[in-house]
Amino acid sequence: MSQKRKVIKLATVFSGIGAVEQALMRLEVPFETVFACDNGERHIDIDYDAEMKKIRKLSGAKEKKKYTERLYEKKSRKINFVKQSYLANYKIKKDNFFEDVKLLDGTDFNGNVDLFVGGSPCQSFSVIGTKGGFNDTRGTLFYEYARLIKEIQPKVFIYENVYGLTRHDKGKTWNIMQQVFSELGYHYTFKILDSRNYGIPQGRRRIFVVGFKDEAAYKKFKFPEEIKLKYTMQDFLEDNTAPGSLQSVNGKLVKVNKLRGKPEEKYYLSEKLIAYCLSPGTKNFMHAGAKIDLPVARALLSTMGNLHRSSVNNYVTTNGRVRALTIREAHRLMGFPDSYNIVVSKAQAYKQAGNSIVVDVLINLAREIINAEKWNK
């Protein structure tokens, strides 16, 4: 007799291009998105406290969402490109994509979320206070994340952030954040995970906090074991693979076929980036047998255009040559298979990929959470 699998009720904030959604899809775990929320880095000038008071009085999430959207329409002419990417890739009712975490009323979703995921942008930490506790984080996006946990009461949450967070303000910020997680009444644990230990040849260390409402599930949970790296960065380059060849099979990225013939030779890099590539400390992407030597770099400098993008350290070396990563390669190196639809401009796509969580890390983490919660039984 076949058993029906649990459909995980997922909610995300700072949703970006949906790394956790990708992870669950790759694990072939059924899930339903209760809501996603991302303002596409558009910032509006309003009195948030006053607006939130008004929003809380409206009846139902739909009304509240409409109100927020109207505020954004009035105050910002910019387009939400993150929303465009998200809607082009994931099944979600339009009514369930929210603009701004600061204007999201979590009480509408109380008790209706299994897994709540978010990584607040790190620039907001500088204002965290010194006394400690929940209210001392007010005015930060971390506060909004914690507030939403309090209001929604998800079974499990995952909070992700840059590794440097633990050292910010001599560790004080991180101490306060830990205090907040404890005040929320969750059993939580944290670890720094590096994507190069979870199948992706990119050095990217991030802190992951996992909180459980249920103590038994918390006790059962362990962070995923590290995996020996099978691929090199070269395996992810379009020079070496046919377009559309990085596919997802049973939770793993699989290279389907190699590109035959001469790779396209286009190299764009800024002088600044070359200097960066040549500096001894540059190890963010692992280089596979390719070295950029000084004469090659100097020759390139004279011919190169200017295509450096921030957010992703997007240089590659192929047999001593240097060029920027293509947008598809940037997504591959964040664990997104070629089936991921890129629907925004190159500039936006680089930025969105660079902001994401590496999918393969989340695949391994989500698998452990699902086992601990027995959601697969």
Ligand SMILES: C[S@@+](CC[C@H](N)C(=O)[O-])C[C@H]1O[C@@H](n2cnc3c(N)ncnc32)[C@H](O)[C@@H]1O
């Ligand atoms: C570091 S990125 C996280 C991306 C995400 N973890 C992913 O997997 O793609 C931060 C995201 O927060 C969004 N953001 C910033 N301020 C926000 C706000 N007030 N409300 C909602 N989203 C916001 C940004 O647009 C950006 O996509």
